[in-house]
Amino acid sequence: MPGPDLFLDSSALFAGIASPTGAARALLLLGETQQIQLTISEQVVAETERAVARKIPAALSLVRQAILHSGVKILPDPPFADIQACLSWMNDPTDVPILVAALNARVDFLVTLKRKHFLEDVTIAQKSGLRIGTPGDALAWVREQLVR
Amino acid sequence: MSLSTTIQIRSKGSLTLPVELRRKYQFNDGDVLRLIDLGDGSFLITPQATTVDRLGDRIAEMMAEQDVSLEDILEALDQERQQYYQERYARP
Numbered sequence: 001m002p003g004p005d006l007f008l009d010s011s012a013l014f015a016g017i018a019s020p021t022g023a024a025r026a027l028l029l030l031g032e033t034q035q036i037q038l039t040i041s042e043q044v045v046a047e048t049e050r051a052v053a054r055k056i057p058a059a060l061s062l063v064r065q066a067i068l069h070s071g072v073k074i075l076p077d078p079p080f081a082d083i084q085a086c087l088s089w090m091n092d093p094t095d096v097p098i099l100v101a102a103l104n105a106r107v108d109f110l111v112t113l114k115r116k117h118f119l120e121d122v123t124i125a126q127k128s129g130l131r132i133g134t135p136g137d138a139l140a141w142v143r144e145q146l147v148r
Numbered sequence: 149m150s151l152s153t154t155i156q157i158r159s160k161g162s163l164t165l166p167v168e169l170r171r172k173y174q175f176n177d178g179d180v181l182r183l184i185d186l187g188d189g190s191f192l193i194t195p196q197a198t199t200v201d202r203l204g205d206r207i208a209e210m211m212a213e214q215d216v217s218l219e220d221i222l223e224a225l226d227q228e229r230q231q232y233y234q235e236r237y238a239r240p
Binding site: 010011014015016017018019020023025026028029030032033034035043046047048050051052054055056058059062063065066069070077080083093094095097098113114136139140142143146147 | 182184185186187188190192194196198199200201203204205206207208210211214216218220221222224225226227228229230231232233236237
């Protein structure tokens, strides 16, 4: 299995599925071709399926297939005790389960499009010890790893 | 042969894979490879077919047909995050 392991927030996962030319799609293709490992949590699946079911219900089955074909590893959501221990790290507690899921998965990179919540506060990356960035940031980092 | 090699773009963007690599991986005339754009002028070439591209492009078409933008879905994802947290983690 490939070296770099990236956790996709639901925003990055869906951008990869629906945006044909972006860095997020490149990450999904690298996952599908087993150049990198992609990891998500049950929450990411649930959020994605629920949002698609509300906005474009006819595409739900295709989205599920795309998730499966991208070769993602789906992990259980973290226990509440783990989340509680990290609640003070972020302004919005609702994002903490995603941060903790990535932390517990020991991934190399947490990929998200939620700039305000994850990226503008640099202390989140410092406290968690995770690299956190946009799909573009993550692809640049993966590129460095692959050409080493 | 080393892991990296130099190739040159020729007329109409043609690239020639070195014969050693073609032999090593049993590539023949007419074989189809997938090229993934990694940005910054870097590419990954793989013999593996991808399904994500085909499914994703179809989903993007359906979104366009129904006038649903990526931003619409990102907003819906934010709402679902709030809801999921309330259901699973919030204590009364």
